[in-house]
Amino acid sequence: MPPQPPHPSSAVPSPxxxxxxxxxxxxxxxxVSKSTVSNVVRGTxxxxxxxxxxxxxxxxxxxxxxxxxxxxxxxxRTNVLGIVVGDLANPFYAEMAKLIERCAAAxxxxxxxxxxxxxxxxxxxxxxxxxxxxxxxxxFLSYLAGSERARQLVDGHMPAxxxxxxxxxxxxxxxxxxxxxxxxxxxxxxxxxxRIAYFADPIAEDPADRERQSSFVATMRRAExxxxxLRRASAPGRVMxxxxxxxxxxxxRGMDRLTAIFAANDLTxxxxxxxxxxxxxxxxxxxxxVGFDDLMLAxxxxxxxxxxxxxxxxxxxxxxxxxAARIRGEMTGARVRQIVDFTLVVRGSTAAPAD
Amino acid sequence: MPPQPPHPSSAVPSPxxxxxxxxxxxxxxxxVSKSTVSNVVRGTxxxxxxxxxxxxxxxxxxxxxxxxxxxxxxxxRTNVLGIVVGDLANPFYAEMAKLIERCAAAxxxxxxxxxxxxxxxxxxxxxxxxxxxxxxxxxFLSYLAGSERARQLVDGHMPAxxxxxxxxxxxxxxxxxxxxxxxxxxxxxxxxxxRIAYFADPIAEDPADRERQSSFVATMRRAExxxxxLRRASAPGRVMxxxxxxxxxxxxRGMDRLTAIFAANDLTxxxxxxxxxxxxxxxxxxxxxVGFDDLMLAxxxxxxxxxxxxxxxxxxxxxxxxxAARIRGEMTGARVRQIVDFTLVVRGSTAAPAD
DNA sequence: TTGAAAGCGCTAACAT
DNA sequence: ATGTTAGCGCTTTCAA
Numbered sequence: 174m175p176p177q178p179p180h181p182s183s184a185v186p187s188p189x190x191x192x193x194x195x196x197x198x199x200x201x202x203x204x205v206s207k208s209t210v211s212n213v214v215r216g217t218x219x220x221x222x223x224x225x226x227x228x229x230x231x232x233x234x235x236x237x238x239x240x241x242x243x244x245x246x247x248x249x250r251t252n253v254l255g256i257v258v259g260d261l262a263n264p265f266y267a268e269m270a271k272l273i274e275r276c277a278a279a280x281x282x283x284x285x286x287x288x289x290x291x292x293x294x295x296x297x298x299x300x301x302x303x304x305x306x307x308x309x310x311x312x313f314l315s316y317l318a319g320s321e322r323a324r325q326l327v328d329g330h331m332p333a334x335x336x337x338x339x340x341x342x343x344x345x346x347x348x349x350x351x352x353x354x355x356x357x358x359x360x361x362x363x364x365x366x367x368r369i370a371y372f373a374d375p376i377a378e379d380p381a382d383r384e385r386q387s388s389f390v391a392t393m394r395r396a397e398x399x400x401x402x403l404r405r406a407s408a409p410g411r412v413m414x415x416x417x418x419x420x421x422x423x424x425x426r427g428m429d430r431l432t433a434i435f436a437a438n439d440l441t442x443x444x445x446x447x448x449x450x451x452x453x454x455x456x457x458x459x460x461x462x463v464g465f466d467d468l469m470l471a472x473x474x475x476x477x478x479x480x481x482x483x484x485x486x487x488x489x490x491x492x493x494x495x496x497a498a499r500i501r502g503e504m505t506g507a508r509v510r511q512i513v514d515f516t517l518v519v520r521g522s523t524a525a526p527a528d
Numbered sequence: 529m530p531p532q533p534p535h536p537s538s539a540v541p542s543p544x545x546x547x548x549x550x551x552x553x554x555x556x557x558x559x560v561s562k563s564t565v566s567n568v569v570r571g572t573x574x575x576x577x578x579x580x581x582x583x584x585x586x587x588x589x590x591x592x593x594x595x596x597x598x599x600x601x602x603x604x605r606t607n608v609l610g611i612v613v614g615d616l617a618n619p620f621y622a623e624m625a626k627l628i629e630r631c632a633a634a635x636x637x638x639x640x641x642x643x644x645x646x647x648x649x650x651x652x653x654x655x656x657x658x659x660x661x662x663x664x665x666x667x668f669l670s671y672l673a674g675s676e677r678a679r680q681l682v683d684g685h686m687p688a689x690x691x692x693x694x695x696x697x698x699x700x701x702x703x704x705x706x707x708x709x710x711x712x713x714x715x716x717x718x719x720x721x722x723r724i725a726y727f728a729d730p731i732a733e734d735p736a737d738r739e740r741q742s743s744f745v746a747t748m749r750r751a752e753x754x755x756x757x758l759r760r761a762s763a764p765g766r767v768m769x770x771x772x773x774x775x776x777x778x779x780x781r782g783m784d785r786l787t788a789i790f791a792a793n794d795l796t797x798x799x800x801x802x803x804x805x806x807x808x809x810x811x812x813x814x815x816x817x818v819g820f821d822d823l824m825l826a827x828x829x830x831x832x833x834x835x836x837x838x839x840x841x842x843x844x845x846x847x848x849x850x851x852a853a854r855i856r857g858e859m860t861g862a863r864v865r866q867i868v869d870f871t872l873v874v875r876g877s878t879a880a881p882a883d
Numbered sequence: 884t885t886g887a888a889a890g891c892g893c894t895a896a897c898a899t
Numbered sequence: 900a901t902g903t904t905a906g907c908g909c910t911t912t913c914a915a
Binding site: 185192193228236239240241242243246249251253260262264267268270271274275279284285286288298299301303304305306307320330443447450451469470473475476507 | 548593594595596600603604606615616617622623626627630633638639641643653654656657659662680798799801805806829830831
Binding site: 550551552562566569594595596597598599600601602603719 | 906907908909910
């Protein structure tokens with residue numbers, strides 16, 4: 174669409190006026206040296222109240238704002254954190270991104286986002302750009318192990334923290350996925366379910382997903398039950414079971430006669446709810462569903478999903494505190510794994526099986 | 529929670545090694561001058577293929593990456609866009625943020641987010657920080673008119689574009705809220721509804737909300753019907769009607785005997801669905817609901833919300849193209865308003881009224 | 884085709 | 900208490 178005619182009341186917008194005043198402009202206006210202005214601006218001691226007042230007056234009169242770029246160059250460090258996130262449109266990452274931005278601001282850091290899926294070995298231009306901007310550290314909200322190029326770029330150059338994901342070359346802040354999956358599976362078992370399937374995340378089968386899956390399998394085996402693992406097939410409404418494609422209906426009603434499904438995350442769980450609705454299978458009467466993440470969406474009356482809640486605010490806080498401590502050099506030595514607890518949130522999508 | 533003991537296999541992480549190589553390191557390694565390296569790195573003409581090859585070899589051997597901070601200082605401009613967003617946890621903003629980040633990357637810009645609610649005259653430290661970082665331009669995803677301080681900070685210093693929000697001092701890329709509201713209201717009218725209410729956004733009653741509301745009122749008046757306007761009260765399940773507080777049930781079943789509600793946005797619409805569900809009022813049989821935005825969540829089978837779709841990808845693209853053109857000086861002169869079309873998406877939350 | 888040198892705006896050590 | 904000065908890493912004339 175071509176630009177519309179100008180708005181009636183429009184003025185010429187910001188001719189992106191003369192360059193913003195520098196510290197030298199202020200110094201000249203007051204009749205002092207750059208250093209004095211610098212000292213006032215940075216709030217260091219040793220400036221006469223009277224000089225300080227004159228400087229501050231000029232600062233506000235000229236609208237002076239320190240040029241962070243110049244400061245960063247001379248200080249050899251930035252106050253910018255790089256945030257690598259796989260998909261901001263995924264509410265889980267969006268919530269985490271917001272929390273991290275808030276915590277970072279509280280610690281005096283700005284954030285630069287990069288929506289590149291680091292899974293992609295090919296396109297890590299986003300990360301490269303972050304590194305070229307000399308971000309003080311990188312927070313990975315998603316990271317697929319074995320991204321050697323990503324590691325080369327960051328490791329040894331700046332601190333990295335992995336939040337709800339894992340790598341062996343940086344600090345990790347994550348939940349205990351094995352425990353979470355155990356909570357979910359145990360909840361279903363204690364309700365009396367025996368024929369339970371795990372529905373893997375069709376998008377990113379990352380280490381977290383694999384942990385959840387293997388913990389589900391182990392828990393089922395311990396109960397002497399046969400674990401079934403499903404994943405979405407190419408076509409909607411179709412799933413893969415043991416490498417063989419089938420319809421959702423076949424799996425649910427067929428030989429497995431499933432009474433419960435534990436989904437890798439809430440988004441996947443909602444897909445399961447949708448499929449069940451379409452097939453006329455009532456939840457939770459005929460099918461119990463458990464999700465993972467406790468997205469806002471799981472709380473909606475119409476969804477009302479039993480799920481495993483991640484303490485997002487805690488994860489974000491720990492991640493930012495950790496990387497801030499590394500950046501400030503307050504924390505040195507071996508990398509650290511901080512594991513937070515998941516909790517089971519029982520809502521309306523689970524009940525005792527009918528048979 | 530205190531840091532856990534180090535991971536068994538942990539090595540000391542990135543001692544944040546020696547400073548990254550500079551252009552001078554490369555120059556010395558090859559035995560040429562800084563300028564030559566600079567010319568090679570930036571791909572300018574006039575370098576012997578042979579020298580170029582030797583420089584590139586050293587670049588990759590030393591792992592040299594240009595320092596964008598230094599480049600920005602000398603060039604007197606950055607390739608960073610500031611994005612001001614009210615609430616990243618709101619899926620609409622999250623989706624827009626993602627799209628804008630993607631478009632910006634395609635145009636060669638990085639983005640720096642700032643989750644400050646610009647409504648807040650008090651806390652615009654986020655915007656201040658963006659300005660101090662000398663971002664090349666600011667994209668406002670939410671802006672409440674009258675934020676004089678925000679205007680002071682940005683106007684006249686760098687280009688600004690307002691996406692799905694409005695201000696009279698920058699370019700605007702938005703949908704036609706009046707038309708969208710007309711589409712929604714007309715849809716309900718054509719289904720036969722006569723007693724329809726508008727449910728205002730309880731959070732941010734911004735200009736877009738007011739446009740939708742006044743268009744709803746005008747459309748109703750044109751049909752010689754009485755427009756009802758509701759907004760959420762302090763307590764859940766309670767609403768304000770004409771300044772008087774009432775329960776949702778009273779409003780729906782009481783004197784207004786509403787058969788349809790047009791909500792300011794999808795999130796508000798979902799609140800209405802929740803309330804109706806709790807009251808045992810079937811949707812759409814007893815109550816039709818229309819939302820606005822077409823969030824991913826509106827598509828879920830369990831929500832299945834009739835709504836007005838914003839062309840988010842188009843909005844993001846136009847916004848980034850516009851600000852990029854301003855930054856590059858390709859676009860000068862009066863500010864521009866680009867208005868995109870909304871479309872009605874009919875789903876299962878609307879039907880003809882029962883009576 | 885390549886090199887030397889100035890300078891972007893700021894901080895910090897040192898001098899006054 | 901304030902001023903002087905030397906860079907931070909890079910781009911960009913201008914010379915060679």
